[in-house]
Amino acid sequence: MDLVIKNGTIVTAAETYVADVAIKDGKIAMLGKNLDVTGEKVVDASGKLVLPGAIDVHTHLAMPFGGTVSADSYLAGTRAAACGGTTTVFDYAIQRKGQGIVETVEARRAMAEPEACVDIAFHCAITDLAGGSLLEEFEAAVSYGVPSFKCFMVYKKEGMMVDDGTLAQILLKSKETGVLTNVHAENPDLIDIRIAEYLSRGKTSPWYHYMSRPEFVEAEADHRAIHWAKALNAPLYIVHLANREGAEAVTKARDQGYEVYAETCPQYLHFTKEVYKREDGRNFVCSPPIKGEESREALWAALRRGDIQTVATDHCPFQSYEKDWGKDDFTKIPNGCAGIENMYPYMLSAANEGKITFNKAVEVCSANPAKIFGCTEKGTVSPGADADIVIYDPEKDFTISRDKMHSDCDHTIWEGVTLHGYPVQTYSRGKLVYDNGNFTGEPGWGKFVKRAGRK
Template sequence: MKADLVIAHGLVVNASGSQAAHVVVSGGRVIAVLDASEPVPEALRVVDATGRVVIPGGVDGHCHVAQVTGRYRTLDDFAVTSTAALWGGTTTILDFGIPRDADESPLAAARNKLDLARAARCDVALHASVITWDETVPAQLEELAALGIRSVKMYMTNRGTTMADDDTVLRVMREMVRLDGLTYIHAEHDALVVDCTARHAAAGEIGIAHLHETRPELAEEASVREVLAMAEYTGAPVYFVHQSTPGAVDLVAAARARGLDVHSETCPHYLVLDDGVYASRFPERFACCPPMRSPETVAALRKRFADGSIHTIASDHSCYDLTQKRERSDDIRQMPHGLPGVETRMPVAFTALGSPTPRALERFVELFSTGPARINALPGKGVIAPGYDADLVVFDPAEVRAVDSRALHMGTDFSPFEGELLRGWPQIVVAGGRVVLDERGFHDPGPVGRFLARRGYREAAAREELVAAAGR
């Protein structure tokens, strides 16, 4: 029988290596990867990828969709954000069920997101979130794990809204060990942030132009140290989101060297933007926490991005618009923080990695797809091989485009990367065996995205080790 699709004569790049090959797809999965010297198999559609690179579809482990924080709600929904993800070469997103307020439980918040995610065009997995510990939390976490939601995010700052106190963090870590889950952490030391912000407010320096001064690098690194101590004490695997300093990354690397199961994520904006943006004409475009850092810090972070110290690249996508941003840009304590980025994650990260050598391409695949799929225990994702989902991206590493926010699809009116010249834009995107983006444009597949139930964290690692051993 004819295959459904063949991507022919491309350079197929996995994190583990690359080869000139034909990728054969049927029934939504890769059924063969054939050496390019072999004849192209018959198929209902053949895409010629000569001169281009074929990689696994991206996995964005850190997105906020239809998120409510205080009186602000992001302007997107799952239809919009999943469409933008596909335009950007991302075929799987992970969102968060964060309680809107004290009246919403972690389980209720996650169930709400499960319902909203029915509109998604790409596959979706979820993280839960715990803000306040009570006697019902263990049972809620058990039910979440049974649903396939095997990670919990906690904030070490944002007092009075999303922050979890140290007792809650410690107890949830213990539950994650018991339930074979993963703890996600936003690491900024709350007392340092609160005090620093109050001092700037007293001096009249509380507008967006001073954001980077109110959340110092020390606050991030102090929080990472504390969380690592709790991880060592409990034995919990921990994933640090949006690390913005080389010091934070180095702390995680040192902990890994002494046997802790911990991971570093960074975001595209920390690799290409520095704190000079807060002196620009439109500083509200860059309101996020942690803020952009000094040029020296950015340069050092990029070195760690390239050398393997960082394990994933995620967008931390939050879809506010400029009207929302400007409403209280006079007071960073009141304005909404977060940047749109699910669509631009691939070209920004690819450009930040530097020259597209074979090793750099493999490193990019690890950061963009394979690493987040493995760490988040997503079966069938992040690899181009028989039996894996047919999530594929074809692109020309030499093609350069300028970012134009008017041509993006994220449901907002700006991009923090406006005007940046970037390489690594997707030309063809295949999600679940369907060609959703090609030279003719975007082909909306409708609400076909699946909710992905995740395996246990250590269970998935053990399976991977068995597979690796079998191949040796």
Template structure:
């Protein structure tokens, strides 16, 4: 064995037990008591929890957004992720007009591979669905990218309901998974025009341009179409109580509807948009009210929200300031790639959810839904040795000064966590230890995912 992690308490989505963990060739090769190998490096995890590395299933690294590019690149984003216990990230390859699905992904793999210190995969954002692209669903699934995102909003990216219906229907036959950003663009456009005409230009009015019902209506519409074809549907960054209620209803009826939420929706409320730095919190869908925040936590506990991911798409403060006098000019996006696993684990440490649930929504469920389990997302013999050794006793205060992102601020400034990752291993390699980044650009591998498994 190369490494033995001894004396820790292993926690998966379903089990908690004391055991040693043996690692060789990047894989978990044995789990047991009193493991020994004179050639192995021994890591003492006494008093600590040994967890699967998290999977951030929703990041936007080095991504053009209007006239801006998201601040974290393929090196700084994975670096920050590793320091927060994330061992795999899913970025988005945005299809250009006339571009093939595999072509769109292949263009990003080599650049990502050269810079990332952890493993990575992709979803493809479809913007030009032609008959040829429908035929290419099967090829993309075989290539290892079986998940496709469709935007129901943003003029330069969005698709209409007819396109969404065609994609859902084709996904059933090919084992693909369709994901949607669900908001109603026509309502947003008219509300925005009215607000600007009334001189209402601050960050609060970003929320007022697209409040709860704007997201909920689009979620209901997308679920209705998914039901029509009995197609699975993944709803990204769900933020509102009414939309979640529709997810619960559909799941209770037996449909394969998966919902993701983000840590910013679990911690903050729309009151942040009235702060002097409110523009830093501008993202879409916007952060909603306290009723929605409470519903999201209940949705996690109940199992109707199956994943937590970050939608990590940060911009520098001076870029956010570009919209200080016009909320429509604020680049949309928040940071969280280094914070989301520690945040959910801290919630577990304080009894808000169980540690099993934190592992489930941050690691195990993403691996199952996106088709990379059991290689990723769990602790089991044969799985990749993507491991976090977590210190439940460590008190940690988030600050821009102790984050590894390239961004010059964090919306998480001053948030206190009980417990924090002490070590992160990527395929058996130590990439983070007690505040020190030890990873190397180019270590990360592209993770080929499989087409849809039976419903969870």
């Protein structure tokens, strides 16, 4: 064997047990107590948890937005991911007018593959149906390995929004072709009206980013997206859900038997809207914005009961000087925060503190993302699966600070947050890419994950 991890406690979404893991050619070859095998390398994981690597299904690396480009390249973003126990990163390839789906993804893939330090997959964000002809490319995209498309229900002025008619067409075609439709749900008209009102009154601080798109602005769009999915009997995945009413709508739809999924992000589980009153409030500006305590508690409750199936980051950081563009006008703050290195450690720390189980943390950060998005060889520690493995020390306390992170962004919204327990090693297909605070991987190691379409 290439690697044997001995004496660790294996945690999957369904099971927890002590066993050895034997790895050969990037795959998990054997599991069992006291395996009688030799390995070129042997790691003693006594007292540690052995987990499947996390899958972050929502990032925006090297993304042009707001007059700049997000701070993390594919190299920096996937390096940070590896150091936080994330072994597969999904990026959004944004289709521009006139581009095809596969064409859009291939352009981003060409950028990503030489730099990726862990495996990488893509969703395509559709902005233009080209008179309907793009719908005929859905089957080709599924065959290519990209069976998930995103629809922005906002960003009208930026040319990224789809209207209800376009969303309906995409939902209808998706159920025919094995595609899952992702939506960013907010109401753009309400946002525009509220922004104009606050600017006219000289209300320009980051607090008014939240006030311009509060809970009901997101909730209305959640209800609308779910309404269309139910009416058309098509599967739906709501990204970065941040509000209580939206979570309740997801629960209701699922209780009625509809295939509706929801994702939330660590920033919505940990912080509240009060961050926008802080001196560094501009750094927390993301969309949807972080909401109130009632929503934060509702998201945790929905996560525990299984109505929120995944946790992802919406990783889209910008440098401090770029965030400062909006110090006197919140509309000029580039939207997005870093989180790709913090997601798995944060959720595992929550498990260590008893907020959820370790099995639930693995479920929402690894197993469910793999299942929902067709990563057939990932998301678990079992024979035949990719050897994407995290060794986690539940006794290691870790206080997050910028100088300990591996992103290219010059700040982190998680500064000063202390976690109980932390990853000590990350393996990507059996290769050690993170070791006790140090990145040990290499650009170009990550491979494109060709995903399976929905049955």
